[in-house]
Amino acid sequence: MSASTSKYHPEPQVSHHAPTIALLSTYPPTQCGLATFTAALYEQLSKSSGHIGIVRVLADSEEKNSGPEVVAHLINGSESSSNSVIQTLNLYDVVVIQHEYGIYEGPDGEDILKIAESLAVPTILVPHTVLLDPTPRQRHILDRLVRACDLVVTMTETARLRLIENYGVDQSHITVIPHGAIDHRTFQNHHLVPSHCPSSANSRPVILTWGLLGPGKGIEWAIDAMPGMRDLMPIYLVVGKTHPKVLERYGEEYRLSLAARVDANKVADIVDIDPSYLELPALAKLVESADVVLLPYDSPDQVTSGVLIEAIAAGRPVVSTAFPHAVELLTSGSGLIVPRQDPDAMQLALRRILTEPELAKEMARHAALQAPALRWGAVAKRYRKAAAQIANSRSFAS
CATH class of the missing domain: 3.40.50.2000 (Glycogen Phosphorylase B;)
Structure with missing residues (x-):
């Protein structure tokens, strides 16, 4: 106009x-x-x-x-x-x-x-x-x-x-x-702990991807990165239903392809794909349980990501592919940007966050500065x- x-x-x-x-x-x-x-x-x-x-x-x-x-x-x-x-x-x-x-x-x-x-x-x-x-x-x-x-x-x-x-x-x-984004202060003392959340006694690092699933989410590349993470024995949680529009047109084809990818990479002990759609209290607890949030999206065109906003508002370090919203928000220091469809780059970025505590703390500090305006x-x-x-x-x- x-x-x-x-x-x-x-x-x-x-x-x-x-x-x-x-x-x-x-x-x-x-x-x-x-x-x-x-x-x-x-x-x-x-x-x-x-x-x-x-x-x-x-x-x-x-x-x-x-x-x-x-x-x-x-x-x-x-x-x-x-x-x-x-x-x-x-x-x-x-x-x-x-x-x-x-x-x-x-x-x-x-x-x-x-x-x-x-x-x-x-x-x-x-x-x-x-x-x-x-x-x-x-x-x-x-x-x-x-x-x-x-x-x-x-x-x-x-x-x-x-x-x-x-x-x-x-x-x-x-x-x-x-x-x-969720105001995580509201849910900090909430009694509900979703079944997806690892026990506090579990010392394995948690990598989290969530949201409605479908082609273009790039989760197959994240799964391909997991064999190289075996020495750290992370839990990679992928939580989300198949998008209704995708389900209507293609059924569970994408989810089944991810399961096949897990088997081919022999990482069934690392990757957990859960078909749940979470309400806010359960989602808040799940995000807070993560050591790092991974957004492996394929699209170079995505200008908005609610998952990215939620991760930053929760103070979680983020590894993301270089879609526009991620580049805009993460370059201040709250995450790491990696190329699309690059399992090796994802693995290296995840490894840095999981093995360099000071880096993770610095990312959380930057996220905390961004969070108030996002609630x-x-x-x-x-x-x-x-x-x-x-x-x-x-x-x-x-």
């Missing part, structure tokens, strides 16, 4: 009225990254004044067994549902659209355009993916979404620069608010401020 068409004024005079906010997204019990993100953001936003409502995106086959915070359902493929959702969203002061290409109906999720362009209230767009080399249709969709919204929130500086340099979005139309409470505060600003801007302009 050019400067002449930008609707967002960065510093308007903010009203004392807390705006009502509707969040359009997938939402639990759907299990995906956007649903988890929106649930955590809702929990913090709802602690302040101003009504917060969820409009849950779901497939026709999914059940509507949602909580009272869900004020409407957008059933993909249903025109009547889409029309009803537009009416519901227009009852709020501000709408926040969570966007991934795969969650809305139509090719590349293009059905979201009708909704976004029909809204009469100030709107915030949160793109979880900003592709460096989109297809023409993907580019067209994101261009129109940006034009339809008053403000774009990216979660990284990398995504912000991509929108400016590759998509021509005016910088005054964008703000950066990081992906939120969900701080993130929600910035969303509240952004919502109040665009609501006030629209009122001021009219």
Whole structure:
């Protein structure tokens, strides 16, 4: 969007009225990254004044067994549902659209355009993916979404620069608010200890990868690194269900390939692949049990990683491949960057952290400096401020 068409004024005079906010997204019990993100953001936003409502995106086959915070359902493929959702969203002061290409109906999720362009209230767009080399249709969709919204929130500086340099979005139309993370202080004395967590009496170092599984996660390369770690006898925990979209299309093909990789490398005594989807208290304890978090992702394009944010917020040293979000966050000293698909480099980086205590402590110190701004409470505060600003801007302009 050019400067002449930008609707967002960065510093308007903010009203004392807390705006009502509707969040359009997938939402639990759907299990995906956007649903988890929106649930955590809702929990913090709802602690302040101003009504917060969820409009849950779901497939026709999914059940509507949602909580009272869900004020409407957008059933993909249903025109009547889409029309009803537009009416519901227009009852709020501000709408926040969570966007991934795969969650809305139509090719590349293009059905979201009708909704976004029909809204009469100030709107915030949160793109979880900003592709460096989109297809023409993907580019067209994101261009129109940006034009339809008053403000774009990216979660990284990398995504912000991509929108400016590759998509021509005016910088005054964008703000950066990081992906939120668990406040681990909340769970430090929690009684729940997941079965995945090694016993405190277990002296074996713990390497952890977690999240929804599917091709591109790069876990096969991490498994290939484990034979070279045998002298340290680590436990490499891979915790996560197969992503629902991957499961629907390919079944458990990827998970089975990982099991075969474990057998081929003869590391069944080191690698534990667990198909669990963890709630926040269990996830917090699991992350805290790790000596190092490993993100072996294949993609050179990933601008946002909730797993990376959680690891840093928990003060865990990180070894990650060189995707943009990792390069942005870890170069301050909280982790080590390795090339993609390089088991030898992963092994050497893991070995450094597990055998150099001072290095691990220094990484934890850097992570502790980053953590306060990443906690969900701080993130929600910035969303509240952004919502109040665009609501006030629209009122001021009219």
